Amino acid sequence: MLALPALVLLLAVIGYPLLTIILRSLSEPEWGLQNYIWFFSMPINLTVLQRTFVISTWVTLVCVVSAYPYAYLMTAVGPRVRLVLMLCVLIPFWVSGVVRTLSWVILLQDSGVINSILRSLGLGGVRLIRTQTGVVIGMAQVLLPFMILPLYSVMKGIDLRLMRAAQSLGARPSRAFFTIYLPLSLPGVYAGAIIVFILALGFYITPALLGGPRSTMLSTLVQTQVLSLLQWGRGGAMGVVLLVTTFVLLALAAPVMRSRYREAERR
């Protein structure tokens, strides 16, 4: 009963549009699989689909690696410092993604802050904007809170006395970390990674502004089909392909995660 309002809302704002997208992908301009055949017969679509997954994987990795120590630090410090650390995560989170992306343009461009510093240090400039690296950096920053918050909520539940116990039994700190702490924190890593990965797949603004042609993601192609060409059917088919591919990947990853989860709970 209590879940009813949320359920109705989900059905209305996700279920119905999704159904429309699937229907239109099969019915426009006429009934059949034409839009899907078109998708798989254009090499550019497959290149961009693959690229979308590669970029999202990189973004997820960057987020995990940078969020992990940060979230750990949040559990290790006193309440006042924790509040500051929390605000550092949340304030950018409240700022629009467009604004944050534009500030990355200023930082990353050839005459931007990073390159001026590199040059003044006598190092040559690097091409960051309009490259895949630039897109990954920008997206990782925008998505970082989605990694830090689940990680922190799991980590703060880990009893740190377990680590001390392990060490008193003769484990070196690194060993204690890898056998005790890391497995216990994995549910947080998985939760965060899945959210970040899925959000990254659908990113539009950041790759559009920070990327060049070689970092175009699928959302941009969908936009062209729907908004410039009025090919709702094709746009829909692209969305469905992305969705199905994501489900397949998650289904493949699920058994691994589930066993790890159980393992973590057993310990």
Place this chain on the structure above:
Amino acid sequence: MRLRFGHAACVAVLMAATAALAQSKPVAGEVAEGSLKGKTLTFVSYGGIYQDGQVAALKEFVDKSGVKLLNDGPTEIAKLQAQVESGNVTWDVVDTDDLPPYVYCGKLFQKLDLTKLDVSKIPEGQVGECSVPAMNYGVVLMYNKEKYGDNPPKSWADFFDTQKFPGVRGIDGSGSPTGGLLEQAFKVAGGDPKAMTVADIDKAIDVVRKLGPDTIFWKTGAESQQLAESGEADMLMMWTGRAMTAVKNGAKYAPAWQDWLVVMDQMTIPVGVKDTDASYALLNAYLGKHAQEILAEKTSYTPINNDAQPKVDASVSAYLTNTPERQKQGYKQNFKFWVPNFAVAQEKWSALMAGN
């Protein structure tokens, strides 16, 4: 006395006739006092200083007719299509790019009844079956003065020649292909734009592709301006309004006007609007001399009323495109070719944009 009375009667008849004539024959920029009282019109354009300028240009119309003017935007043809298909059209007058009214004429945009508009002051050849121009501007080749010094690029052929003119190029990557640019590229490939075929689109796009991986495809007008101001691109295709602003802000760039590409934003009335005559009244007011002067003064875009004489300073007037000299240098795209091939060209251009 009798004669006098006759005179007066004559004048009265004449005046009545003129009034009747005025009613049946609209005059650009004019609207009857209070004629749209209680009505609401939604005007859709691209926002920013452009739409602000258009609203300022329409203020007189709003005040006089008593209409309530709502603004929406940005123009998205897909949104308009959704409105037309669902039979609930809330956009009454829509400003679009130059091709859509020709591509979707009669489907999404009404064929215009020219007895309801005064198009006599619109520059020749600009009135379409489904649209009147909204303003004119250009796409112009801007180059870095310091980089090219005494030997600046003079044409699009130079723009595509990276041997003679090395350096980073910036191209409009905001969405749709620019027909005029592809025609210039096709010329470089040895073709004749007037006799272009669908297969030639690939040849033209190949010329653009050959500019190499350093080429920047800018996504927004603001980005193009920023590329000039920071000096990141050595040669840029730019909208004249952005070019002017960049130079005003200190960019050391100069225009090469030869074959600048003529662009005409369009004003349209969607199919299925609730009050067609009210939409016509807005269009007709928009075309007026005074309205167009205000528009040009606020936006620096070129007015589309031949009588309009906007008061602008030198930095702006240098980029107005309606002087005799500029009109001679301008290059008009082959509309007849691009309208039916819009979708094919878009598809191929999108593939280039996606790194293929």
